[in-house]
Amino acid sequence: MQEMRELRAGAGLGGHGGGNRWQMRELAKGEHFDWPIIRRALEAFVPYWKHAILVSFVILATSVGGVVPAWLTQQIIDEGIDKRRMSVVIFFTLALILTAIATGLISVLQTWLSNLIAQNVMADYRMTLFRHLQRQTVSFFASRQAGDLVSRVTNDVTAIQNVVTTTIVGFLSNLLSIAATLFMMFSMNWKLAVLAVIVVPGFVIPTQRVGRARQELQAKIQEWLSRMTVQLSESLGVSGALLIRIFNRQAAEEAQFAESNARLRDLQVRQALIGRWLFMWLGMFSSIGPALLWGYGGWLVIHHQIGLGVIVAFTTLLSRLYGPLNQLAQVHVSVLSSVALFRRIFALLDTEPEVRDGDVSIPPNSVQGQIRLEHVWFSYPSTGEAKAPQDAPVRWALKDVSLTIEPGETVALVGPSGAGKTTLLNLIPRFSDASRGQLYLDGMDVKSLTLTSLRSQMGLVPQDPFFFHDTVVNNLRLAKPDATQAEMEAACRAAQIHDTIAALPQGYETVVGERGYRLSGGERQRLAIARVLLQNPKIVLLDEATSSLDTVVERQIQEALAVLLQGRTAVMIAHRLSTILKSDKIVVMEKGRVIAVGTHHSLVHHNPLYTRLYETQFQVEP
Numbered sequence: 001m002q003e004m005r006e007l008r009a010g011a012g013l014g015g016h017g018g019g020n021r022w023q024m025r026e027l028a029k030g031e032h033f034d035w036p037i038i039r040r041a042l043e044a045f046v047p048y049w050k051h052a053i054l055v056s057f058v059i060l061a062t063s064v065g066g067v068v069p070a071w072l073t074q075q076i077i078d079e080g081i082d083k084r085r086m087s088v089v090i091f092f093t094l095a096l097i098l099t100a101i102a103t104g105l106i107s108v109l110q111t112w113l114s115n116l117i118a119q120n121v122m123a124d125y126r127m128t129l130f131r132h133l134q135r136q137t138v139s140f141f142a143s144r145q146a147g148d149l150v151s152r153v154t155n156d157v158t159a160i161q162n163v164v165t166t167t168i169v170g171f172l173s174n175l176l177s178i179a180a181t182l183f184m185m186f187s188m189n190w191k192l193a194v195l196a197v198i199v200v201p202g203f204v205i206p207t208q209r210v211g212r213a214r215q216e217l218q219a220k221i222q223e224w225l226s227r228m229t230v231q232l233s234e235s236l237g238v239s240g241a242l243l244i245r246i247f248n249r250q251a252a253e254e255a256q257f258a259e260s261n262a263r264l265r266d267l268q269v270r271q272a273l274i275g276r277w278l279f280m281w282l283g284m285f286s287s288i289g290p291a292l293l294w295g296y297g298g299w300l301v302i303h304h305q306i307g308l309g310v311i312v313a314f315t316t317l318l319s320r321l322y323g324p325l326n327q328l329a330q331v332h333v334s335v336l337s338s339v340a341l342f343r344r345i346f347a348l349l350d351t352e353p354e355v356r357d358g359d360v361s362i363p364p365n366s367v368q369g370q371i372r373l374e375h376v377w378f379s380y381p382s383t384g385e386a387k388a389p390q391d392a393p394v395r396w397a398l399k400d401v402s403l404t405i406e407p408g409e410t411v412a413l414v415g416p417s418g419a420g421k422t423t424l425l426n427l428i429p430r431f432s433d434a435s436r437g438q439l440y441l442d443g444m445d446v447k448s449l450t451l452t453s454l455r456s457q458m459g460l461v462p463q464d465p466f467f468f469h470d471t472v473v474n475n476l477r478l479a480k481p482d483a484t485q486a487e488m489e490a491a492c493r494a495a496q497i498h499d500t501i502a503a504l505p506q507g508y509e510t511v512v513g514e515r516g517y518r519l520s521g522g523e524r525q526r527l528a529i530a531r532v533l534l535q536n537p538k539i540v541l542l543d544e545a546t547s548s549l550d551t552v553v554e555r556q557i558q559e560a561l562a563v564l565l566q567g568r569t570a571v572m573i574a575h576r577l578s579t580i581l582k583s584d585k586i587v588v589m590e591k592g593r594v595i596a597v598g599t600h601h602s603l604v605h606h607n608p609l610y611t612r613l614y615e616t617q618f619q620v621e622p
């Protein structure tokens, strides 16, 4: 629930409007003025210091420009109209028009500059985050929700816009506006200025209090809304609907919905009323303030202490005092919500990649393909929601695994679910590093090699191969960017997939993947094999699909595999008897340990676990 709320809070911060302020307040809850974070956040603005200085001058000009019309109006009334001097009236009227044009132009400049800074800082952060995420290991992504990461890179960063416009520019322009207004008021008439300032608490305090009450209600509304949304999406989805009907939960579901429905209704009525009272109060005050001004100011005019123009000027200045004061009173919320946002961004930036790059670069296909594991132990780091308590015993996914795979050998990893087969396979391309022990490629410690050169030596056929939403050609070219059409077709022929691709609507130019043309499981596997063939690595890592396939597809895959394995070192998580029979060596794993190594014949009647797997799990082709 908390995570969802964080997501929502992050999601909405880019926009403007009523809910936005609530979300900022929600984010700011429990936050404090964390100076190191504020300093680090400001560092991102350093490259744009010239723009920042310029924008400060522009804000100063807008603030001063905002009070000038009040002074000009006073001049028109007191020096022009009152003294019947038309030339003065014309002069100051023109000045009024020019000021309006000038402030309009300056405000455009301000918007342009502040957006330029915000968008640049945002683009910098997006790039830094994306680059940083590219350096993370696969298990980093396994332990996080994809949606959360996407939201950090998009929404959290988008919220930086808010930091610039609301927090920095807002703070500065409100402060300067108030200063300019007060200066103007006190220089016109200090007595009236004091009266105007006395009225301030009447404006600011109720707005603050009612604002807080509204936000608390809004928090409750959001909570009930989210409960309702969860219930709706669960109960109106096929699986949920099925579950509800099987367990006869319709009545209970209705009761639950009725409760959130009623709560929402009551809360929203209350929220609407709170708003009404505030508007009534503010409406009243925005009339009472000027009324008091007119009353007292009128007395001063009658006693010849001020001109009529001063009162008129004061009434326009009043709005320039109360609005900014109100906003300034809320600035701590936007500062704190910005701190919370940057804290989230920095937390992500500070996660060190689990796998560090080595220095030694080996040319592609220069290795023999010997893989050696020496006393390898591995435990998955616990992160996020799955974080284990400090004193919890380490859960080893691999325990003291020692194994040598000779060049050109085909090795099948077998074992029950959770035995550690995938974990072992993932250590070879360094998707993760062993917690203890060493892994060698041709006698070289894999940690000493650069990740790029290490990975270019090996091809991977995962259990459920993934293709980008792109053409077949571009998905194939991931393996070899300069592959010619002929090379690609040759690889696809060898992998028994050419005919299938040729028959697609646009042949090799058909878009496949996520929302493109859906290839079947067997087709995906063969296309993945073609991709590895194109890459032509010395080492092949393969996670065989568990699903049963029909005879034709099965034969096609076996033929494709036969080509793939020729002259290469292969480590396969095997599920099919035919694959296992073809391998030179079978490694039997259980609970993270290697319990036996041998051929099918040496194991089948001598290793009880292997015998059991053989009898129950290995899929025998029809």
Ligand SMILES: Nc1ncnc2c1ncn2[C@@H]1O[C@H](COP(=O)(O)OP(=O)(O)OP(=O)(O)O)[C@@H](O)[C@H]1O
Pocket (backbone or CB within 6 Å): 139, 142, 143, 380, 397, 415, 416, 417, 418, 419, 420, 421, 422, 423, 424
């Ligand atoms: N990302 C992860 N985070 C934490 N634990 C994990 C992670 N992936 C796997 N494990 C745990 O590590 C152990 C070994 O898992 P692994 O996936 O290597 O087994 P496997 O033999 O490949 O199983 P299967 O045949 O079901 O895929 C299991 O206990 C599993 O729960």
